[in-house]
Amino acid sequence: MxxxxxxxxxxxxxxxxxxxxxxxxxxxxxxxxxxxxxxxxxxxxxxxxxxxxxxxxxxxxxxxxxxxxxxxxxxxxxxxxxxxxxxxxxxxxxxxxxxxxxxxxxGGNERAVDLTQSEVLVLMYIAYFQPITRGELSSFFGKEISRDLIGHLRGSGMITSGPRSPTPGAPYTYVTTKEFLLQFGLKTLRDLPELEALEDAGLLNRHSPTADAMLIGATTDEDGEGDDEALSA
CATH class of the missing domain: 1.10.10.10 (Winged helix-like DNA-binding domain superfamily/Winged helix DNA-binding domain)
Known part of the structure; x- marks a missing residue:
């Protein structure tokens, strides 16, 4: 042998x-x-x-x-x-x-990911400000980002868990994946549009929620908790 x-x-x-x-x-x-x-x-x-x-x-x-x-x-x-x-x-x-x-x-591309406008907006913030916690995302949009929304982005392969945040409670952070790059035709994250250009166009604001962001139909957790937990991998 x-x-x-x-x-x-x-x-x-x-x-x-x-x-x-x-x-x-x-x-x-x-x-x-x-x-x-x-x-x-x-x-x-x-x-x-x-x-x-x-x-x-x-x-x-x-x-x-x-x-x-x-x-x-x-x-x-x-x-x-x-x-x-x-x-x-x-x-x-x-x-x-x-x-x-x-x-x-x-027909359509079997790899294409079907995302709502709300999910695309959250994904955009994750892409630019990663690693980022669910609580930090909620602060951007002025309302709680649901675990279901994050779970769908994870299930689609667009995001995954990043390093634990150094903030109290060490909540999970979220980062984009290789599948995100592939879906959006990007070689690396450096190929994302310039953040300043998006802000000038009113599509993204790193300091306060945009009008479009308020369309997000996220709900507050029944237990009232913030970002100290994330969906399991």
């Missing part, structure tokens, strides 16, 4: 060794094309965005992944889909111009 395990491990190392990342035997132009094909095929086959570290395993050490991506995107310029940086990696996504045709042919 031990010899079999060692043989399997040895075979795995041998297989890794046989994979030629560098392709030094190929002319530069042919080598570059093969790297492009490897990268595009890997991203195409993946169900989730593929990160830089993963792609680095299939191309030469001196290869610029960013330049490869640029060349692939250039070739896709006239196609109905593109290679998009999202959620910390790259993913094939159809272009917005064809959304109506896709919806008519095959």
């Amino acid at each position: 031990a010899e079999t395990d060692r043989a399997r491990r040895g075979k795995g190392r041998s297989d890794d060794h046989l994979f030629d990342r560098e392709l030094d035997h190929l002319p530069p132009a042919v080598r570059w094309r093969e790297w492009m094909n490897r990268v595009e095929a890997t991203i195409f086959a993946a169900s989730e965005p593929v990160g830089r570290e993963t792609l680095a395993r299939i191309v030469g050490k001196s290869c610029s992944i960013d330049l490869l991506i640029d060349d692939i995107r250039e070739e896709l310029r006239g196609r109905p889909y593109d290679l998009v940086a999202v959620a910390g990696g790259w993913k094939h996504l159809t272009r917005p111009a064809y959304s109506d045709a896709i919806l008519t042919a095959v």
Whole structure:
């Protein structure tokens, strides 16, 4: 049994060794094309965005992944889909111009998350001010944010529990997830619109509730407690 395990491990190392990342035997132009094909095929086959570290395993050490991506995107310029940086990696996504045709042919995206306006507003505040507690969210909106609302955002995969707050009672905080980035087409949180621009447009106010925020139909907990508890994971 031990010899079999060692043989399997040895075979795995041998297989890794046989994979030629560098392709030094190929002319530069042919080598570059093969790297492009490897990268595009890997991203195409993946169900989730593929990160830089993963792609680095299939191309030469001196290869610029960013330049490869640029060349692939250039070739896709006239196609109905593109290679998009999202959620910390790259993913094939159809272009917005064809959304109506896709919806008519095959229906909506099964990954699409159905959120109410109230939930979107709360999610927006979490995205900008994370990690944030339910009590702090309630202060922003001037009324209690229900556990049901937070629970739906958690169930949709948009948020998860963050570190405990250093405030009395050490309540849970909430943070956005990779799924949030994917749903909103963001590479990182740095790609969120500038906070000042949203404030200037009256869409968000870090100091007091907006008029839209008052639409939230959240209810106070029956036990009257604040943010000292969160929904279980």
